Amino acid sequence: MATAKASATTEVFVYKGVDKKGHKVTGEVFSPSPALAKAQLLKQGVRANSVRRKPKPLFGGGGKKINPLDIAIFTRQMATMMKAGVPLVQSFEIVAGGSENQRMADLIRGIKDDVAAGGGFAASLRKRPKYFDDLFCNLVESGEQSGALETMLERIATYKEKTEQLKAKIKKAMTYPIAVVAVAIVVTGILLVKVVPQFADTFSSFGADLPAFTLFVLHLSELAQEYWLVILVGIILTVVFYGKAKEKSKGFRNFMDRLILKVPIVGGIVYQSIIARFARTLSTTFAAGVPLIDALQSVAGATGNSLYETAVLRIRDDVSTGTQLNASISNTNIFPAMLIQMVAIGEESGALDDMLDKVANYYEEGVDNMVDSLTSLLEPMIMSILGVLVGGLMIAMYLPIFQIGQAI
16 A cells, blocks of 8 residues: 655554554555654554555555645544544544545555544644645634534535635636647647658649738747747746746736736636635635634735735735724725625624625635626637638638639
8 A cells, every 4th residue: 555645754654553453454554754654653552563655666656646726624523523422533534435536545644643642633634735734724623622523524515615616617718718729829830740741742843923811820930840849948938937937936926916906807706716715715614713813824825926915914914903904905905896795794783704705705706707707708719719720721721722713
């Protein structure tokens, strides 16, 4: 069984030993070192005779990569188990046993080992920041401290599910046009490099002047044949540079985040998704009893846009000085009036989390509708672009033949 690392500081160890009743036991444990693994097993009532690092698989593997949806499913399953009265440690084992993703199962068992050894649930999650962010850990810690962990897990599960659904809608809006445009570029490149030269050889024997449009396509074909490798490398380097620049350069990231909000249609979808994430995250953290200042800190990172992240941090600073939340939001001048009004009503009525939940539902539905509209709008546009590219090339190649036919 292949096992992934539970975190950047822990490894998988295979052990053999005896339990309290003297029975031989074997298994796996996550720990930073063999000595700490033995100590951890001793707390669980197991005296280890041998502890060794588990060898890595020859060809990698160990299951699919753990994605946010796996974390959402894990949270929902844990909430269900605990609401049914299943003890926490046993819940981990049941959920891990039912996971089809081996890496996810190993991650869950690593958390179980930490909790069984006396550590807290939230403390164990904090060791794995790759999969559990500060918001997740803070909410779990709040649930542990209040004695309502199952309720908190249910809220987190709902939040994660809604967030992933929203991401899926955005991805749906972006993937289709990008894929079709990529196919169009590839098809056009193949035509220019492989098909057009065949016509060029035929035209060379005509001994007549070619139409301007045909000459233009032939020149494009010559460039594509001579520099196709340079063009391909340039495209790859551009994609790589874009990814690295967005990851490393805050200025570039800020520029792109502002630019995408100005793109017609797509900018509207991104804007509504940001407002939905803001409302959903703040609703979840506020309902969990997290202080508003701390909640806003978590919300800032959840917006997914540097412009709104800066605005939320400014809201946090204003609220910390005694300004009402609705007034602080209004002062930023980038949030919709509906959100501001609903927040004001929530503050007055003491039902801020409910009002924010309604706002989140409204904007999530808006994203859904805009994605459907965008898809319907893009289909004829993309077909037109493909028709112009491929059809234009074919017309350019057959135009001289038609002219010769008319002359005859």
